Amino acid sequence: EIVMTQSPATLSVSPGEGATLSCRASQSVSGNLVWYQQKPGQAPRLLIYGASTRATDIPARFSGSGSGTEFTLTITSLKSEDCAVYYCQQYNTWPLLTFGGGTKLEIK
Amino acid sequence: QLQLQESGPGLVRPSETLSLTCTVSGASISGTSYYWGWIRQPPGKGLEWIANIFYSGTTYYNPSLKSRVTISVDTSKNQFSLKVTSMTAADTGVYYCARLNWNDAYWGQGTLVTVSS
Numbered sequence: 341e342i343v344m345t346q347s348p349a350t351l352s353v354s355p356g357e358g359a360t361l362s363c364r365a366s367q368s369v370s371g372n373l374v375w376y377q378q379k380p381g382q383a384p385r386l387l388i389y390g391a392s393t394r395a396t397d398i399p400a401r402f403s404g405s406g407s408g409t410e411f412t413l414t415i416t417s418l419k420s421e422d423c424a425v426y427y428c429q430q431y432n433t434w435p436l437l438t439f440g441g442g443t444k445l446e447i448k
Numbered sequence: 449q450l451q452l453q454e455s456g457p458g459l460v461r462p463s464e465t466l467s468l469t470c471t472v473s474g475a476s477i478s479g480t481s482y483y484w485g486w487i488r489q490p491p492g493k494g495l496e497w498i499a500n501i502f503y504s505g506t507t508y509y510n511p512s513l514k515s516r517v518t519i520s521v522d523t524s525k526n527q528f529s530l531k532v533t534s535m536t537a538a539d540t541g542v543y544y545c546a547r548l549n550w551n552d553a554y555w556g557q558g559t560l561v562t563v564s565s
Contacts, residue, residue, distance in 0.1 A: 341511060372550070376495075383544055383555035384495065390551065427495055431550055435483045435508045437497040 342366055342430055344440035352446040353418050361443045363411040363428035371407045372432040378442075379424045387426075388413065415445075423447045450474040452545050452556035460539075460563050466532040470545030470556060471525075478503050478523040482547050486519065486530045489558075490541040500548075501528055535563045 343366040353359045363373065371391040376384035386395040388404035391411055403414045415422055428440040456468035470484070477484060485500035499519040500508045507519050513532075521528040532539060542558040 374550075374553075376553070378495075383546075383558055384553070386553040393551070395552065425494075429495075429497075429548075431548075434550065435485075435500040435502075436510070437485075437500070437548065439487075439495040439497060442494045 342369060342433060342438050344428055344430055344438050346426075346428060346440035346443050348443060349441070350444045350446065352448055354448045355418055355420060357418055358414065358416045359418055359422075359445060361413040361415075361426050361445070363406075363413070363440050365409045365411075365430055368408045369430040369432035372430055372434070373404075373406070373411050374429050374431065375402075375404055375413045376427045376429065377422075377424045378427065384427060418447060420447050450547065450554045452547065452554060454543060454545050454556045454559040456543075456559060456561070458560060458562060460535050460561060461565050462536055462563055464535055466530070466535050466539070466561060468530045468543055468545075468559065468561075469527050470529070471527050472547075473526070476523075477521060477526050477528065482549055483508075484521065484528045484547055485545070487544045487546055487548075487555075488539075488541045489544070490538070493541070498530065498532075498543075537563050539563050 345364045347362045373391045375388040378384040392404045425442045451473045453471045483500040486498040501519045516533045518531040540563045544558045546555040
């Protein structure tokens with residue numbers, strides 16, 4: 341079973357600044373990774389698929405990178421609306437899926 | 449527009465079996481190359497994938513839950529379902545049904561299930 345580890349658990353950043361969220365896989369998942377954003381009381385929203393492709397209607401402030409076991413979600417010019425929990429999920433073992441534990445992004 | 453809606457009891461007693469149904473609208477479950485699945489989220493915690501099913505009935509389970517979980521599909525009703533046996537407090541959380549593809553994702557709104565006597 342592939343284990344996905346996200347860091348940091350919590351990140352506090354000021355508006356206008358950038359944030360870098362990390363996701364590590366216990367074994368290679370190639371580029372088969374997605375990122376989700378989840379706000380309180382809502383279902384997750386797909387941000388990035390294929391490790392680096394933005395989903396429909398996702399602003400260019402969100403970008404993903406990485407392959408193999410190391411992945412990064414970068415958010416630039418942070419806005420208060422970006423306050424959420426961000427999850428990575430691998431689908432290299434599709435249709436068996438694994439989520440990371442999440443990174444809570446706080447806007448100061 | 450594809451929509452998914454979970455239904456089922458909000459309260460389950462310890463040791464009992466949870467039964468949830470997901471009704472799909474805006475698309476047919478049958479004859480497509482998508483998998484339909486369930487994900488859960490304990491209060492204040494992260495997401496846990498539970499199971500996926502293909503319209504033909506082929507199933508895939510999270511190894512950690514496989515012994516207690518059954519996913520099934522009813523194409524005539526455009527629904528798929530989840531059963532979890534021997535429920536405990538650790539199974540309390542929001543249960544989502546979803547169609548998670550490699551390049552898109554559709555989620556239901558989620559339904560809160562509480563395990564309590």
